[in-house]
Every structure is written in structure tokens, then in C-alpha cells.
Amino acid sequence: MLDTGFDFVVPSDLDAREPAEARGLARDQVRMLVGRRGDVAVGHHRFADLPQVLLPGDLLVVNNSATVPAALPGRLPDGTPVALHLSAVRPGPRGTHLVELRRPTAGAAEYYPPGTSPALPGLRVDLPAGATAVLTEPYTARLWYARLVLPGELVPYLLRHGKPIRYGYVDREWPLAAYQSIFGSEPGSSEMPSAARPFTADVLARLAARGILTAPITLHTGVASPEAHEQPYPEWYRVPETTSRLAAHVRSHGGRVIAVGTTAVRALESAATGTLEGWTDLVVTPERGVGAVDGLLTGWHEPRASHLLMLEAVAGRALLDLCYQEAIAGRYLWHEFGDVNLLLSQ
Structure with a gap:
């Protein structure tokens, strides 16, 4: 910071x-x-x-x-729901994407304070339509590199299954x-x-x-x-x-x-x-x-x-x-x- x-x-x-x-x-x-x-x-x-x-x-x-609507609903292997925010539609030099996991709520997804996020290397997040994101390594305390497996191109996939990222100060979608x-x-x-x-x-x-x-x-x-x-x-x-x-x-x-x-x-x-x-x-x-x-x-x-x-x-x-x-x-x-x-x- x-x-x-x-x-x-x-x-x-x-x-x-x-x-x-x-x-x-x-x-x-x-x-x-x-x-x-x-x-x-x-x-x-x-x-x-x-x-x-x-x-x-x-x-x-x-x-x-x-x-792009970069907020996706996801589930962990134990069934816990999460929100996955995609930070770039272009993969970086490693071929991976930066993502953030957040806690889903009835409103905007909430920030996981440091030390409380479920993120760890190898964690698989199941996404809509059979897509997955597998975390590989941390970039910062909140952002992780992830390998995405999608049923098609990323932007059309987001347009079909994602929502705009929203934070708590915005009252509704x-x-x-x-x-x-x-x-x-x-x-x-x-x-x-x-x-x-x-x-x-x-x-x-x-x-x-x-x-x-x-x-x-x-x-x-x-x-x-x-x-x-x-x-x-x-x-x-x-x-x-x-x-x-x-x-x-x-x-x-x-x-x-x-x-x-x-x-x-x-x-x-x-x-x-x-x-x-x-x-x-x-x-x-x-x-x-x-x-x-x-x-x-x-x-x-x-x-x-x-x-x-x-x-x-x-x-x-x-x-x-x-x-x-x-x-x-x-x-x-x-x-x-x-x-x-x-x-x-x-």
C-alpha cells in the first residue's frame, strides 16, 4: 500500500x-x-x-x-459459494488471469479481509456453464493468478454469465x-x-x-x-x-x-x-x-x-x-x- x-x-x-x-x-x-x-x-x-x-x-x-461484466458466481469444491471478480480479459505473460475472490451477499460481494480468504494454491472454483478457475499463486494479498478453462471465448462468456462489478456503496444492480x-x-x-x-x-x-x-x-x-x-x-x-x-x-x-x-x-x-x-x-x-x-x-x-x-x-x-x-x-x-x-x- x-x-x-x-x-x-x-x-x-x-x-x-x-x-x-x-x-x-x-x-x-x-x-x-x-x-x-x-x-x-x-x-x-x-x-x-x-x-x-x-x-x-x-x-x-x-x-x-x-x-465487461467481470463478476461471476462460483463455488468451491466443498460447495461454498464465492464471487470471482476477473481483473483482466487479457491473460498476462504467464498465460494466467488475475482474479479476486469475494464473499457473496444479497447485495454487493464483500471484501475478504486479509487472512480470511479461502484462496490458496490449487484451489478450483467452479463457474457457470462448466467453466473453472484454478488459482496458481498469489499476486497480492487479495489478487491471485488463475488458469481459466472456458467453453468458449472469454468476452462472450462474460456477457452471457457475468454481471458488472458492484461495491457496497451502490444500492442495487x-x-x-x-x-x-x-x-x-x-x-x-x-x-x-x-x-x-x-x-x-x-x-x-x-x-x-x-x-x-x-x-x-x-x-x-x-x-x-x-x-x-x-x-x-x-x-x-x-x-x-x-x-x-x-x-x-x-x-x-x-x-x-x-x-x-x-x-x-x-x-x-x-x-x-x-x-x-x-x-x-x-x-x-x-x-x-x-x-x-x-x-x-x-x-x-x-x-x-x-x-x-x-x-x-x-x-x-x-x-x-x-x-x-x-x-x-x-x-x-x-x-x-x-x-x-x-x-x-x-
Whole structure:
């Protein structure tokens, strides 16, 4: 676990327990707190204001990874029910997948605290339609490598038998469509790249009319398991050559490259090291800094979440502290169905 050094308390009534649409709002009507590093100042907006907040010539880099229903019901050899959360649709270099076992309940599957999980090497988990997952070795205290045996291709199997991963702060199940952004075209994320959720066709049209560009990357997200607050682990990404060239062109002409989501930051910063596609274990911290982005649109993160270090690298500690103070005082909503924070380094 990384020590972020951030100390704040998020009241539980600020959890976004349902999508904006269920609260009577259009997706682009969620709130957006804008923070500017230059003068350490913030402004309160609706997301629909984004085209007016940005400048002509800016580039938004978006993640086109689509969410898959990565939560599967399973049973242990003794008949004990478990929930298996698949952390990547692509097998890693070992030919295995990362998975997390959780305790099934009437609501969201619960986290096994350290030392209580039934996971051990060789454990077989029986899955729907005759599929199995056999744990091979631990990756972290909660994640394990597993060999999957399936009756067909993985993504169609998940679409048939899985459900979207849901945590306890979400009151009930929502359809997979609630966990997709307008950009999602490449199935592969275990959890929604949620910073892009508020985008609508209207917002995109007004961005284009103002001369603000968009370009895609792909990064397939793993499971967050928010109770654990672990540092990021390897995820598969691809930055198209056209996106890389466009970002360089925009910056060379004084425009800003603004990542939509921490996933886009990780992909762009990884590509800047010279590899446009592959598995990245990059952890962006204030000490490392950022060299490929000038801003970040993101959701609100928990006090110990490792993503806060990336946010600090973009925004600086003073602005980030101010944003979180303002968000809590202003009763912004947290998590994937909540409000958003636009951090601009210049």
C-alpha cells in the first residue's frame, strides 16, 4: 500500500449510490469542480460547461475501453459459494488471469479481509456453464493468478454469465449500459473508466464546434477493490500512433493535452517512455511527475487511494487539498456514478 499522506473524511452520504439518470439528471448535468494550478483557484460548474472551460486547440485524450461484466458466481469444491471478480480479459505473460475472490451477499460481494480468504494454491472454483478457475499463486494479498478453462471465448462468456462489478456503496444492480461511456468500443475493462461517463453527444458536438479535439487510447482497467488501497498493478494499454502524434502537435502549438481519467494518464505517460502498446506497471507520483499531460478530468478518490499521488503530480498538493476541501464542503458525490474534478496544470 502506498502512503498518500492525504487525510480527510468523506461522509457516507456523499456516496453516489445510483447513476445520474436515476437521480433525474442527464449524464452531463453532474457537477464539475475545476481547479487551476497556476493561481490555486477553483470554480464550480456542471459538466455540460466543459466546452466553455477549455480552450480552442486543447486535446482531450479519452479511454475507449468498454466495461465487461467481470463478476461471476462460483463455488468451491466443498460447495461454498464465492464471487470471482476477473481483473483482466487479457491473460498476462504467464498465460494466467488475475482474479479476486469475494464473499457473496444479497447485495454487493464483500471484501475478504486479509487472512480470511479461502484462496490458496490449487484451489478450483467452479463457474457457470462448466467453466473453472484454478488459482496458481498469489499476486497480492487479495489478487491471485488463475488458469481459466472456458467453453468458449472469454468476452462472450462474460456477457452471457457475468454481471458488472458492484461495491457496497451502490444500492442495487444496474445494467451493463450504466457502466459504459460514450467512447467505449473495445471491450476489456473490469470496472468502468468512469471519468468519461458524463460525456454526451451534445457535449462532444459543442467541444468540436469550439475547436477542442479528442483522441483515443485504450487501457483495460483491473479491479479496484476500494477497501484495499493498493498501488496500481500492471494493466494492458495501447496508444495509437495517430494519438501520439496529435498530442505532440497540440503541445508544440501551445495547446494542452488533458487526460480523461487516470487510465489515460497512465497510458500516455507509459507511451512517452517509448512503448505504445503492452503491459504497464507505471506508478505516477509527485516525485516522478508528468511529462505528457497538462490536465486531468477525474472522479473523486478515497483518502488512501494511490491515484491521489497521480493527481498531486498533475495539480500540486496545494490545489489538490483545496479541491477536496471544496468538494466535501460543497457536497460533491463520490465514486463511479458521482461528480467529477477537472485539474488544469496551466
